[in-house]
Amino acid sequence: MHGEWWLENPVLSIFLFCISFYLLYKALRTKKQYRYHQQSDHNDVQRVILGRKIIDTSTGWLLFTGFLVLSSIGAHFLAEYTFHLYDTTPIDKFTHGLSGMAITALVLNFYLTRKRQLYYFIAIGVSWVTFVLWEVYELAAVATGFGGGYIQTEPMDLAIDLWVDTLGALAVCFLYDEFSHE
Numbered sequence: 001m002h003g004e005w006w007l008e009n010p011v012l013s014i015f016l017f018c019i020s021f022y023l024l025y026k027a028l029r030t031k032k033q034y035r036y037h038q039q040s041d042h043n044d045v046q047r048v049i050l051g052r053k054i055i056d057t058s059t060g061w062l063l064f065t066g067f068l069v070l071s072s073i074g075a076h077f078l079a080e081y082t083f084h085l086y087d088t089t090p091i092d093k094f095t096h097g098l099s100g101m102a103i104t105a106l107v108l109n110f111y112l113t114r115k116r117q118l119y120y121f122i123a124i125g126v127s128w129v130t131f132v133l134w135e136v137y138e139l140a141a142v143a144t145g146f147g148g149g150y151i152q153t154e155p156m157d158l159a160i161d162l163w164v165d166t167l168g169a170l171a172v173c174f175l176y177d178e179f180s181h182e
Helices: 010-036 059-082 091-107 116-144 155-180
Strands: 045-049 052-057
Touching: 010 059, 059 091, 059 155, 091 116, 091 155, 116 155
Parallel strands: none
Antiparallel strands: 045 052
16 A cells, blocks of 8 residues: 555546646637737736736646646556556656656746746756755655655666656746747
């Protein structure tokens, strides 16, 4: 048993996937509606807190980010708790790529700097830091005996995971250009 009974039940994962694909549908529909009305959907969601712009994104990108985040959580729950695939298959590579995409998409919603050309470097950097911290957590879990299941901690696994995270982050950067710039 890898987790609580409610995590092992596939209903939660299926529910997350249903919501995520609805968000994908809405994101694509939002993009299409803006094109038909010949309006720009770039930066139509902006939030200022204490006089500083914090969020600077589009409705379509927010919905697409929700799709990626919920899909990555649902895929992880399904692979780890329902089917126990981390123990027997290299599904870890898929979930790392999807999670890299989700984290990068989240970061791209924020107003990072005035220089738009730095957005991708910052977003990919945050993704790298997040996954290096995740690998450190995995090492600590194995060292303390806290980690359940089979956790891979070899240096080559770290390199492959970081490479797959980077590919996911790069893919999202290209998608961000498609969503945000006409």
